[in-house]
Amino acid sequence: MDFEFSVVIDSLPALFEGAKLTWYITILGIIGGMIFGILAGLGRIAGTAALGEKPHGIFIWVSVLIRYISGAYVELIRGTPIIVQAMFLYFAFPMLVKAVTDIERFRIEALTAAIITIIVNAGAYIAEIVRGSVISVNKGLLEAGMSLGISRFQLIVHVIGPIAIRRMIPPLGNQFIISLKDTSLFIVIGVGELTRQGQEIMASNFRALEIWLTVAIMYLIMTTALAMTLRHFEKKMKMF
Amino acid sequence: MPNIIELKNVCKSFGNTEVLHNINFAVEEGEVVVVIGPSGSGKSTLIRCINCLEMITTGELIVDSIRIPDEQGRIRQIRLEVGMVFQQFNLFPHMTALENVAFGPRKARKMNKSKATDIARSLLDKVGLAEFENKLPGQLSGGQQQRVAIARALAVNPKVLLFDEPTSALDPEMIGEVLDVMKNIAKDSGMTMVVVTHEMGFAAQVGNRLIFMDDGRIVEEGKPSDVMKNPQSERLKDFLGHVKHH
Ligand SMILES: Nc1ncnc2c1ncn2[C@@H]1O[C@H](COP(=O)(O)OP(=O)(O)O)[C@@H](O)[C@H]1O
Numbered sequence: 001m002d003f004e005f006s007v008v009i010d011s012l013p014a015l016f017e018g019a020k021l022t023w024y025i026t027i028l029g030i031i032g033g034m035i036f037g038i039l040a041g042l043g044r045i046a047g048t049a050a051l052g053e054k055p056h057g058i059f060i061w062v063s064v065l066i067r068y069i070s071g072a073y074v075e076l077i078r079g080t081p082i083i084v085q086a087m088f089l090y091f092a093f094p095m096l097v098k099a100v101t102d103i104e105r106f107r108i109e110a111l112t113a114a115i116i117t118i119i120v121n122a123g124a125y126i127a128e129i130v131r132g133s134v135i136s137v138n139k140g141l142l143e144a145g146m147s148l149g150i151s152r153f154q155l156i157v158h159v160i161g162p163i164a165i166r167r168m169i170p171p172l173g174n175q176f177i178i179s180l181k182d183t184s185l186f187i188v189i190g191v192g193e194l195t196r197q198g199q200e201i202m203a204s205n206f207r208a209l210e211i212w213l214t215v216a217i218m219y220l221i222m223t224t225a226l227a228m229t230l231r232h233f234e235k236k237m238k239m240f
Numbered sequence: 241m242p243n244i245i246e247l248k249n250v251c252k253s254f255g256n257t258e259v260l261h262n263i264n265f266a267v268e269e270g271e272v273v274v275v276i277g278p279s280g281s282g283k284s285t286l287i288r289c290i291n292c293l294e295m296i297t298t299g300e301l302i303v304d305s306i307r308i309p310d311e312q313g314r315i316r317q318i319r320l321e322v323g324m325v326f327q328q329f330n331l332f333p334h335m336t337a338l339e340n341v342a343f344g345p346r347k348a349r350k351m352n353k354s355k356a357t358d359i360a361r362s363l364l365d366k367v368g369l370a371e372f373e374n375k376l377p378g379q380l381s382g383g384q385q386q387r388v389a390i391a392r393a394l395a396v397n398p399k400v401l402l403f404d405e406p407t408s409a410l411d412p413e414m415i416g417e418v419l420d421v422m423k424n425i426a427k428d429s430g431m432t433m434v435v436v437t438h439e440m441g442f443a444a445q446v447g448n449r450l451i452f453m454d455d456g457r458i459v460e461e462g463k464p465s466d467v468m469k470n471p472q473s474e475r476l477k478d479f480l481g482h483v484k485h486h
């Protein structure tokens with residue numbers, strides 16, 4: 001078996017293009033996923049003692065509704081494979097739209113579908129990370145704050161929030177790396193990300209060893225960059 | 241002196257289990273009331289009802305002339321006037337000692353930072369921890385943490401302080417420093433205090449009144465020395481026998 005270094009060099013421009021797209025999907029996916037995750041994670045514990053006092057009157061029912069919607073979202077996404085979610089969004093969803101409305105030419109771009117899939121998928125897992133971190137904050141701290149006459153909102157911002165965020169960082173790092181690697185699945189809907197680029201070069205020159213080794217190293221560089229960014233944040237926070 | 245706390249026919253249930261049965265109890269301004277009783281007798285629940293960490297199930301609670309349940313919307317007002325010190329300290333772990341104490345004045349009393357910091361400094365000095373102001377709770381001993389917690393409770397300038405077994409989680413050699421701080425507060429400021437504790441020396445020395453609880457009821461009450469010398473019920477005799485041996 002011979003290893004041709006020139007094959008690696010020749011493939012680099014195309015692979016870099018793929019890596020850029022992978023990075024782009026990942027970053028937008030993570031940002032959107034954080035927004036979804038924080039909303040759904042807090043939604044799952046809305047109106048419970050974990051966020052301070054229990055609500056009164058109509059807010060009891062509002063909080064129950066919010067908990068059910070957030071819970072259904074998380075279970076639906078965790079319970080189905082991401083590749084099925086991507087294919088559903090790209091192939092089935094436009095048909096569904098066509099069937100129930102009279103919009104004839106409804107289409108989702110493959111890249112858009114990829115980004116939405118990462119947002120929605122990562123959001124469900126991040127919701128569980130957010131929920132777990134918030135309920136792990138000692139309830140006595142909330143009681144101490146409430147005993148000082150401080151409002152629930154202030155306590156969420158200044159006590160529960162900062163403590164929960166510190167605890168979220170390691171599992172978030174994990175999820176970000178998983179989401180980055182999940183983008184390789186979008187090969188099935190034809191997004192030209194890194195894995196797809198590798199596959200296409202491979203199909204033209206049959207140099208599996210050179211191409212997949214290079215692709216693997218490029219993923220490794222990106223995941224390491226993500227991990228190091230999170231480590232940096234972890235270190236910057238005052239530890240206790 | 242007028243009553244600052246009043247409980248009238250108060251019952252408290254968790255689910256279907258009633259843990260406080262028809263409590264009638266009042267505290268005058270400036271009074272130091274010590275509450276004793278076996279584990280599970282409802283001491284914590286009683287004082288947690290006073291600052292509405294637990295809501296009473298039936299009956300009426302009047303704190304600083306605010307009536308519960310009629311004035312549910314003013315619970316925060318009650319909490320501003322009724323501070324609490326916990327067995328487990330519950331200091332905010334991500335804030336320094338100074339930040340812990342200044343947090344209440346800033347967020348509950350809406351003071352500016354420099355004024356809140358001044359108050360916090362003078363209170364840390366009062367509890368003997370001036371040189372520890374930049375330490376995180378994790379860097380302090382249990383006794384030091386509890387003294388910071390007392391300073392934190394005092395910082396919002398409450399009319400009443402509730403203590404729930406403030407020395408029970410401490411190593412024996414640290415109990416004295418915390419009790420000394422509590423004694424000073426009672427003597428210097430004339431603070432109204434309700435203290436759940438098994439420190440009978442403290443009760444005798446500082447308490448104006450001793451209350452013995454058993455099974456969700458107030459069983460005996462009176463001047464601490466009288467209650468300790470002449471227990472009426474078998475339960476209290478038995479209980480005193482146990483604490484004395486510790
Ligand atoms: N949040 C709660 N939920 C259910 N039961 C509780 C709760 N808090 C206290 N209890 C029960 O109420 C009773 C009185 O408890 P507590 O007030 O903590 O007693 P004490 O402080 O005297 O040891 C106990 O039987 C305890 O199990």
Ligand SMILES: [Mg+2]
Pocket residue numbers: 283284285404405
């Ligand atoms: Mg207790």
